[in-house]
Amino acid sequence: MDWSWLTGRLSADYLPQDPVTIGAAVGMPLAILAVLVAITYFKKWGYIWNEWVTTLDAKKIGIMYMGIALLMLARGGADALMLRAQTALEPLGIELFDTQTFQEVFTAHGSIMIFFVAMGAMFGLINIALPLLLGTRDVAYPFLNSVSFWLFFAGMVIINSSLVFGGFSNGGWLGYPPLTGLEYNPGPGVDYWIWALQISGIGSLLSGINFTVTILKHRAPGMTLMKMPIFAWSVLVAMVLVMLAFPVLTATLGMLALDRVAGMHFFTSDGGGNPMMYINLIWAWGHPEVYILILPAFGIFSEVVATFARKRLFGYATMVAALIGIMFLSFVVWQHHFFTMGAGANVNAFFGIMTMIIAIPTGVKLFNWIFTMYKGSIRFTAPMIWFMCFAVTFTIGGVSGVLMAVPALDFQVHNTMFLVAHFHNVIIGGVVFGYFAGIYYWWPKVFGFTLHDGIGKLAAYAWQVGFVLAFIPLYILGLMGAVRRLDSYDDPTWQPLFIVSGIGVGVIALGFALMVIGMAYSVWKRKELADTTGDPWDGRTLEWSVPSPAPFYNFAITPRVSHRDEWWERKKAGLKVPTRSDYKDIELPKNSALGVYIAVAAGLIGIGFIWHIWWLAIVALIAVVVFVIKRTFDDDTEYTISADTLYKLDKEARA
Amino acid sequence: MTSHAAHIKEKAANATLGFWLYLMTDIMIFASLFATFVILRDGTNGGPSGQELFNLEFVMAETFLLLVSSFTCGLAYLAIKHGQKRRTLVLLGTTITLGIGFLSLELYEFGELYLAGHDWTHSAFLSAFFTLVGTHGLHILIGIIWAIALGDYISKRGTTPDAVRKFSLFALFWHFLDLVWIFIFTVVYLLGAIS
Ligand code: HEM
Ligand SMILES: [Cu+2]
Numbered sequence: 001m002d003w004s005w006l007t008g009r010l011s012a013d014y015l016p017q018d019p020v021t022i023g024a025a026v027g028m029p030l031a032i033l034a035v036l037v038a039i040t041y042f043k044k045w046g047y048i049w050n051e052w053v054t055t056l057d058a059k060k061i062g063i064m065y066m067g068i069a070l071l072m073l074a075r076g077g078a079d080a081l082m083l084r085a086q087t088a089l090e091p092l093g094i095e096l097f098d099t100q101t102f103q104e105v106f107t108a109h110g111s112i113m114i115f116f117v118a119m120g121a122m123f124g125l126i127n128i129a130l131p132l133l134l135g136t137r138d139v140a141y142p143f144l145n146s147v148s149f150w151l152f153f154a155g156m157v158i159i160n161s162s163l164v165f166g167g168f169s170n171g172g173w174l175g176y177p178p179l180t181g182l183e184y185n186p187g188p189g190v191d192y193w194i195w196a197l198q199i200s201g202i203g204s205l206l207s208g209i210n211f212t213v214t215i216l217k218h219r220a221p222g223m224t225l226m227k228m229p230i231f232a233w234s235v236l237v238a239m240v241l242v243m244l245a246f247p248v249l250t251a252t253l254g255m256l257a258l259d260r261v262a263g264m265h266f267f268t269s270d271g272g273g274n275p276m277m278y279i280n281l282i283w284a285w286g287h288p289e290v291y292i293l294i295l296p297a298f299g300i301f302s303e304v305v306a307t308f309a310r311k312r313l314f315g316y317a318t319m320v321a322a323l324i325g326i327m328f329l330s331f332v333v334w335q336h337h338f339f340t341m342g343a344g345a346n347v348n349a350f351f352g353i354m355t356m357i358i359a360i361p362t363g364v365k366l367f368n369w370i371f372t373m374y375k376g377s378i379r380f381t382a383p384m385i386w387f388m389c390f391a392v393t394f395t396i397g398g399v400s401g402v403l404m405a406v407p408a409l410d411f412q413v414h415n416t417m418f419l420v421a422h423f424h425n426v427i428i429g430g431v432v433f434g435y436f437a438g439i440y441y442w443w444p445k446v447f448g449f450t451l452h453d454g455i456g457k458l459a460a461y462a463w464q465v466g467f468v469l470a471f472i473p474l475y476i477l478g479l480m481g482a483v484r485r486l487d488s489y490d491d492p493t494w495q496p497l498f499i500v501s502g503i504g505v506g507v508i509a510l511g512f513a514l515m516v517i518g519m520a521y522s523v524w525k526r527k528e529l530a531d532t533t534g535d536p537w538d539g540r541t542l543e544w545s546v547p548s549p550a551p552f553y554n555f556a557i558t559p560r561v562s563h564r565d566e567w568w569e570r571k572k573a574g575l576k577v578p579t580r581s582d583y584k585d586i587e588l589p590k591n592s593a594l595g596v597y598i599a600v601a602a603g604l605i606g607i608g609f610i611w612h613i614w615w616l617a618i619v620a621l622i623a624v625v626v627f628v629i630k631r632t633f634d635d636d637t638e639y640t641i642s643a644d645t646l647y648k649l650d651k652e653a654r655a
Numbered sequence: 656m657t658s659h660a661a662h663i664k665e666k667a668a669n670a671t672l673g674f675w676l677y678l679m680t681d682i683m684i685f686a687s688l689f690a691t692f693v694i695l696r697d698g699t700n701g702g703p704s705g706q707e708l709f710n711l712e713f714v715m716a717e718t719f720l721l722l723v724s725s726f727t728c729g730l731a732y733l734a735i736k737h738g739q740k741r742r743t744l745v746l747l748g749t750t751i752t753l754g755i756g757f758l759s760l761e762l763y764e765f766g767e768l769y770l771a772g773h774d775w776t777h778s779a780f781l782s783a784f785f786t787l788v789g790t791h792g793l794h795i796l797i798g799i800i801w802a803i804a805l806g807d808y809i810s811k812r813g814t815t816p817d818a819v820r821k822f823s824l825f826a827l828f829w830h831f832l833d834l835v836w837i838f839i840f841t842v843v844y845l846l847g848a849i850s
Contacts, residue, residue, distance in 0.1 A: 140669045205680055213673045217665070243676060247683035255691065255786065264775050264782035265700070266691065272698025272779035277691055587662055629804045635817055640659075 008613035025164040054591040056142035062127030069120035079109035088502030102487035103170035110173025121435040132543035135220025140213035142589040148203040150599030155200025162192035169193035177267035195606030208242030222561035234299030245288035252281040283334040297434025309376025315368040322361035329358040339407040348407035355405035382456030386437035389464040393429025418478025444531040448549040455518030462511030470504025473497035540568040547653040556650035583643040698779030705847025724753035725833040
């Protein structure tokens with residue numbers, strides 16, 4: 001009997017073969033099993049289902065995003081350690097991986113770091129902070145928000161399960177064809193990569209719409225666009241970029257998938273296909289993507305610097321102008337990622353110049369922060385230390401970017417370690433440090449206690465030192481001609497630099513460990529570290545006007561805004577105690593499990609396509625349609641909290 | 656206005672804005688597919704080009720069906736706004752029928768190409784053609800399913816403000832697909848037949 005209609009191309013051949021992968025493939029399910037057993041043992045399923053899985057509260061969804069992002073940071077970090085261990089030790093004759101596995105590991109590292117760490121942490125922080133900063137109760141579409149999160153989760157599960165069954169793509173984080181085409185990669189690895197990104201990418205797209213409408217329509221009364229905290233501005237611009245760029249990713253991955261499952265010829269090297277088309281499309285998404293990641297980090301730093309310098313942000317209007325400038329410019333620079341791939345000198349010159357121009361608004365922002373600090377009474381707390389590390393590191397990364405914007409120079413360093421150093425310079429020194437600053441800054445608002453400041457600073461220093469050790473050598477290696485993505489280099493004189501770089505990754509790992517230790521320690525000491533005022537940093541914006549942890553309804557009374565630094569001005573003017581008549585009935589979304597169901601079905605569509613189990617894909621697709629229709633035509637999705645209850649709850653929270 | 660009514664109104668405004676933004680993202684998807692089609696249209700791999708394959712009269716018929724369906728959809732929207740339930744349902748039913756007619760013609764065209772041995776595996780041009788036109792067709796299919804669910808909702812609950820709001824989004828979607836089709840008609844079929 002032929003069962004292939006039932007199980008597609010699943011077969012035991014796809015089980016892992018080498019010891020490292022087998023170890024991971026056995027360990028991961030065991031760890032998950034242990035967690036599941038623990039939940040059952042402590043009878044926490046009801047709590048998890050009701051309080052977390054089905055929640056539509058943006059803050060809780062944000063916390064879940066952050067949890068996954070940190071977990072994935074550990075996974076991607078382990079990949080990084082292995083990669084640099086290989087290049088440090090290989091000349092000594094210690095070979096950790098064969099070439100194929102090495103390629104799978106760097107592909108996994110890049111894909112996981114961008115899509116599941118950076119994107120996850122970004123949406124996490126936006127969910128946690130944005131509604132509070134805007135003085136609103138929730139995002140525009142709470143249910144869609146839950147769908148987005150669970151799609152992200154489904155993508156995460158898919159990308160990680162390839163470790164156990166089927167192996168990872170070896171096509172790099174952007175999966176250039178024809179390498180990722182059927183001809184060179186017939187196995188399921190690339191399909192895992194495609195569907196993990198496709199599913200979580202659609203989640204991101206929906207989030208982009210959701211947060212844009214939230215910002216445009218859900219601001220507290222009186223908060224004009226030019227009175228929004230700059231973080232909201234940076235999120236708005238980033239989300240517009242999401243809406244414009246992510247559909248391109250969706251279409252591009254879709255076409256690659258069609259090449260692979262339907263034998264089409266979009267990006268194949270035969271049949272009239274054109275791989276360069278893919279490279280253009282993927283960077284038309286990819287370059288805006290790097291700005292999608294960095295802009296919210298800029299926004300966080302703007303809030304952090306103003307708060308800890310105790311001054312209003314310098315040059316608010318120029319900040320907004322810079323953001324909008326970046327929004328437009330980020331769509332006219334993508335070709336700088338392939339200067340070497342055959343466009344003429346004039347095309348290269350145009351994109352080179354545009355790339356240099358985009359560095360200007362980026363630089364403007366740096367000066368704004370420095371002028372904000374100038375003559376401020378600065379408190380060097382952990383978030384501020386992350387900012388100081390960022391200011392130095394990111395600038396170096398920006399300068400190396402401008403260097404590569406010169407096509408003639410880029411021909412020398414393109415696809416070398418120099419490029420690798422550049423983008424880690426801006427991503428670690430910019431995106432990651434920014435989101436970490438956000439974690440330390442807003443942690444008390446969601447959990448009700450601050451993170452231990454000393455350990456936090458120590459972690460920042462470890463990351464900074466580790467970063468310098470790990471990546472400055474790569475600049476030098478790249479200039480000398482060390483091509484990226486190789487598991488072995490011929491020139492023995494390069495080895496010392498690779499060893500330094502390997503040590504640097506170790507120091508970064510230490511920094512990460514310090515963060516986790518700091519969190520555990522702070523949970524343990526949460527009584528001493530408790531934030532009783534709701535305003536631990538003497539903040540300026542509305543999130544600090546509500547008790548910590550922020551109640552599920554965010555604001556008992558919808559705030560009226562008349563200043564940019566509304567909370568700061570109110571404190572100066574003297575706070576009024578609200579009376580019973582200030583409270584009104586409010587409506588909040590009911591929990592819903594449909595978000596999870598939709599994501600599970602979407603994940604099964606992916607599995608169906610990865611393993612060619614077509615009936616599964618079809619059934620799951622129908623399920624998605626049914627769930628969506630069910631939700632669209634359900635009018636009973638909210639409940640009311642009466643003014644009385646709210647009054648009581650608020651009194652308790654403030655006591 | 657009570658705070659509850661204000662809340663409902665605000666939600667409706669949000670939904671409309673969000674839907675416009677969604678349409679914008681969909682335009683970006685189609686833009687990517689159009690760009691790819693334009694780049695790959697000469698990649699016929701020695702096989703036939705659009706000029707040899709397309710039957711403009713047939714495509715005109717498809718276009719006609721879709722345009723009329725857009726018109727009946729607009730009339731249905733007017734009807735639901737005036738609270739005319741029966742009229743709304745009849746016009747919506749007409750729209751659905753015309754949509755199904757369009758889709759059938761498209762599938763017939765695809766089937767003919769397939770049977771003549773010009774399927775999507777033969778050249779980049781055919782891959783891009785089937786994907787671009789097929790993606791539009793898929794949208795039409797989604798629109799039809801949506802319209803059926805909408806008709807069911809209206810027949811049960813009547814022409815409530817909620818129903819009008821839901822209908823307005825559907826109408827936007829349907830007109831949008833019409834617009835995309837005009838582009839497909841021009842870029843894929845007309846320019847294909849001329850060049
Ligand atoms: C200050 C402005 C910046 C300039 C002028 C700039 C310039 C460049 C150029 C010219 C390249 C291509 C080099 C090559 O492939 O040979 C590049 C690559 C890259 N940049 Fe930047 N960049 C800037 C900021 C950023 C930021 C803020 C990020 C991320 C947050 C970023 C992330 C990346 C990534 C991920 C790559 C390439 C990755 C790959 O090829 O795999 N850059 N940059
Ligand atoms: Cu770029």
